[in-house]
């Protein structure tokens with residue numbers, strides 16, 4: 595089986611230190627956390643940033659500060675995957691700016707709208723096409739975030755329109771209230787719905803993180819873990835760090851005979867330059 599690419603989603607936008615005091619917020623905290631995640635086996639850091647008020651930010655200087663701190667702290671250098679999803683309600687211009695101005699190796703691309711916990715996550719078709727066009731023009735590799743099966747159909751239509759390159763790399767984000775649940779049969783259905791030449795990872799939300807990660811390890815997919823998605827190590831026991839969550843899945847994967855990809859191996863596997 596091909597090596598496991600592990601992503602650490604270290605901060606997120608719907609999280610706070612009140613929910614878990616170990617959540618990394620500042621560039622220094624994110625850098626220390628990312629370093630530990632890379633040492634534990636993460637190849638990709640999925641990055642949201644915060645302003646000095648600790649609130650979610652799409653400000654370019656906030657991104658620059660975190661990117662520089664993470665790059666300086668980590669050896670090997672992980673793929674830093676910028677979020678263009680931001681927080682629910684972030685204006686589209688602010689969501690687009692990080693890829694246009696900072697030209698990362700990789701960034702997330704959200705293709706469909708949905709209820710999102712107690713809010714609405716809007717991805718208007720016109721904006722999605724515009725954003726996808728920027729990825730293509732700039733050569734930024736998108737990770738397509740899909741929260742329910744309809745988002746896979748939208749992705750396929752973007753490929754048909756020439757706005758997305760093949761192979762597509764999907765992230766199945768399962769268990770967001772408002773999207774598809776995180777049962778194993780949902781993962782199997784999502785997996786069967788994509789083309790066989792595409793690649794995929796799963797991000798299980800909350801209590802779904804551990805079982806879906808283990809399913810993906812044995813199904814041959816990739817895995818995302820981290821406090822953006824799940825604040826707990828076990829039921830009622832907060833995670834002490836993102837690295838603790840990464841280390842667990844790296845350990846499970848190696849136990850079943852599947853090695854973990856280094857950042858450079860992940861670059862090669864995902865077609866990054």
Ligand code: KMH
Pocket residue numbers: 606607608677678679680681682702703704710715739
């Ligand atoms: N915060 C969510 C509304 C992404 O990073 O692209 C969107 C999100 C997805 O986290």
Ligand code: ZN
Pocket residue numbers: 603606607640642677679680702822
């Ligand atoms: Zn995110």
